Amino acid sequence: MDNPKIQINNLDLWYGDFQALKGVNTRFREKVITAIIGPSGCGKSTLLRVFNRMNDLAEGVKTTGEVVIDGQNIIAKGTDLVTLRKKVGMVFQRPNPFPLSIYENIVFGPRIYGETNRMKLEEMVENSLKSVLLWEELKNKLRKPALSLSLEQKQRLCIARLLAVRPDILLMDEPCSSLDPQATTRIEELMRELKVNYTIVIVTHNMQQAARISDETGFMLLGELIELGRTEELFTKPRDKRTEDYITGRYG
Amino acid sequence: MRTAKEKFIEKLILFCGLASIFFVVLIFLFLLKEGISVFKTVSPGDFLCGKKWYPISEPAQLGILPLILGSLLVTLGAAVISIPMGVACAIYITELAPAKIKEILKSGIELLAAIPSVVLGFVGMITLVPWIKNIFHLPTGLTALTGAIMLAFMAMPTIVSIAEDALYSVPKSYREGAFALGATHWQVIHRVILPAAASGILEAVMLGLGRVIGETMAVMMITGNAAIMPHSIFQPVRTLTATIAAEMGEAVVGSEHYFALFAIGIVLFVISFAINVTADLFLHRKTK
Numbered sequence: 001m002d003n004p005k006i007q008i009n010n011l012d013l014w015y016g017d018f019q020a021l022k023g024v025n026t027r028f029r030e031k032v033i034t035a036i037i038g039p040s041g042c043g044k045s046t047l048l049r050v051f052n053r054m055n056d057l058a059e060g061v062k063t064t065g066e067v068v069i070d071g072q073n074i075i076a077k078g079t080d081l082v083t084l085r086k087k088v089g090m091v092f093q094r095p096n097p098f099p100l101s102i103y104e105n106i107v108f109g110p111r112i113y114g115e116t117n118r119m120k121l122e123e124m125v126e127n128s129l130k131s132v133l134l135w136e137e138l139k140n141k142l143r144k145p146a147l148s149l150s151l152e153q154k155q156r157l158c159i160a161r162l163l164a165v166r167p168d169i170l171l172m173d174e175p176c177s178s179l180d181p182q183a184t185t186r187i188e189e190l191m192r193e194l195k196v197n198y199t200i201v202i203v204t205h206n207m208q209q210a211a212r213i214s215d216e217t218g219f220m221l222l223g224e225l226i227e228l229g230r231t232e233e234l235f236t237k238p239r240d241k242r243t244e245d246y247i248t249g250r251y252g
Numbered sequence: 253m254r255t256a257k258e259k260f261i262e263k264l265i266l267f268c269g270l271a272s273i274f275f276v277v278l279i280f281l282f283l284l285k286e287g288i289s290v291f292k293t294v295s296p297g298d299f300l301c302g303k304k305w306y307p308i309s310e311p312a313q314l315g316i317l318p319l320i321l322g323s324l325l326v327t328l329g330a331a332v333i334s335i336p337m338g339v340a341c342a343i344y345i346t347e348l349a350p351a352k353i354k355e356i357l358k359s360g361i362e363l364l365a366a367i368p369s370v371v372l373g374f375v376g377m378i379t380l381v382p383w384i385k386n387i388f389h390l391p392t393g394l395t396a397l398t399g400a401i402m403l404a405f406m407a408m409p410t411i412v413s414i415a416e417d418a419l420y421s422v423p424k425s426y427r428e429g430a431f432a433l434g435a436t437h438w439q440v441i442h443r444v445i446l447p448a449a450a451s452g453i454l455e456a457v458m459l460g461l462g463r464v465i466g467e468t469m470a471v472m473m474i475t476g477n478a479a480i481m482p483h484s485i486f487q488p489v490r491t492l493t494a495t496i497a498a499e500m501g502e503a504v505v506g507s508e509h510y511f512a513l514f515a516i517g518i519v520l521f522v523i524s525f526a527i528n529v530t531a532d533l534f535l536h537r538k539t540k
Contacts, residue, residue: 054431057428083434085431085432085433089433092425092428092429096423096425096428096429097429098426098429098430098444099447100447108430108433108435108443108444109433112433158429165433165434
């Protein structure tokens with residue numbers, strides 16, 4: 001298929017003796033939203049965390065195979081994690097702004113990449129907040145602590161913080177699971193806007209959400225990627241029996 | 253029956269709670285009653301700012317400024333040494349050390365806390381005192397610096413263990429968030445973890461300093477005990493605590509000297525109290 005942004009070949013991953021990913025082969029297309037669904041513990045978050053090597057933070061993780069992003073195998077030893085994570089940003093399940101001011105949260109990324117120009121930083125803050133539609137609400141409260149925001153605002157802020165380092169790929173690990181339905185709808189709208197410029201991979205346990213927002217969907221079960229294809233097809237004509245059983249609610 | 257028992261236990265707990273406050277108040281009142289008498293002969297200004305402490309000469313000179321400065325010098329010296337080292341050690345234990353080294357370090361620090369201060373003073377006297385004397389070519393190794401170094405060892409366990417707790421309690425999600433933005437380990441530590449743990453670290457520092465300022469035995473043994481105005485850390489000094497400990501036994505009950513020692517107790521009480529209140533203020537400001 002056209003434009004594979006992420007190409008995965010024979011990816012295996014172990015936590016100690018437990019194999020969390022088994023022979024994953026697939027590709028993720030550029031500038032679309034790809035959802036990964038599956039029951040708890042199927043390895044979908046683990047797969048997501050391969051793309052920015054967050055699994056490295058846990059002890060005893062072993063990964064084999066190839067994950068190629070823009071022609072580079074990021075699993076290989078000697079991969080520069082700082083550059084990788086600048087390119088591949090992540091939004092977490094629970095919004096995790098730093099206990100700093102709103103402003104400081106957003107300039108955190110640019111600062112660690114050495115940006116010190118105040119004008120530029122302020123411009124980045126404005127742009128990032130505008131992209132997540134928070135600018136009007138917060139432009140006079142930039143020095144307020146980020147922890148005083150509502151959950152939805154916090155999650156938007158976390159996305160803004162990410163956009164400030166200009167990534168290519170946004171990984172979202174159940175970004176709406178701690179939000180109420182209205183906030184979820186608004187974050188989903190935001191994701192649709194963002195996909196114009198970014199490749200988005202979202203992990204969700206919510207099949208309706210996957211159906212609503214994604215262009216492509218992958219179904220995972222027990223560490224295997226059962227199938228990945230266009231969202232409508234996966235939900236209407238799944239190729240695999242196990243996918244069909246899952247989406248029709250036989251288990252999960 | 254049951255409610256009677258509940259009531260009884262409730263009252264008992266209430267009594268214990270009130271008792272602790274009652275005793276603190278009692279101690280303070282006692283100190284105040286005994287100490288305040290000294291101001292019949294010396295004005296508070298002369299007492300606090302007087303540069304001469306000759307309690308048994310005739311007439312007695314009761315200025316405790318040299319003692320206050322002695323305490324401050326030793327405490328500040330100990331702070332300068334123990335705060336950076338203690339915090340760095342806590343960072344190493346929580347962030348960097350492999351599991352095995354972590355265990356060794358933690359038990360080592362607990363062991364350090366278990367050394368009685370008189371033993372520490374004794375070890376300091378044998379090892380550190382001659383060493384300081386030779387290195388700086390001083391007439392004596394019994395100096396404020398020596399005391400500061402030894403007291404730093406006493407403050408370290410408190411600082412390390414409380415700072416370590418503070419660092420551990422920083423939510424994992426902050427670290428993940430920072431790593432995911434591409435921060436290096438050091439950037440994560442100093443830009444996210446340290447600010448997030450700041451109030452706990454401050455508490456650690458304050459408690460460590462509180463321990464230092466109240467310490468008596470070790471400083472008495474190794475600071476030289478000269479109640480003179482200190483001009484540098486390479487001179488012998490005498491602290492407030494050491495003065496009380498050294499002189500209380502020989503002061504005539506009811507004499508000026510006796511009351512002056514109680515007044516020193518009040519000064520110490522006020523200093524410790526001020527340290528605790530400052531720490532509290534910072535903590536509450538942070539949590540708001």
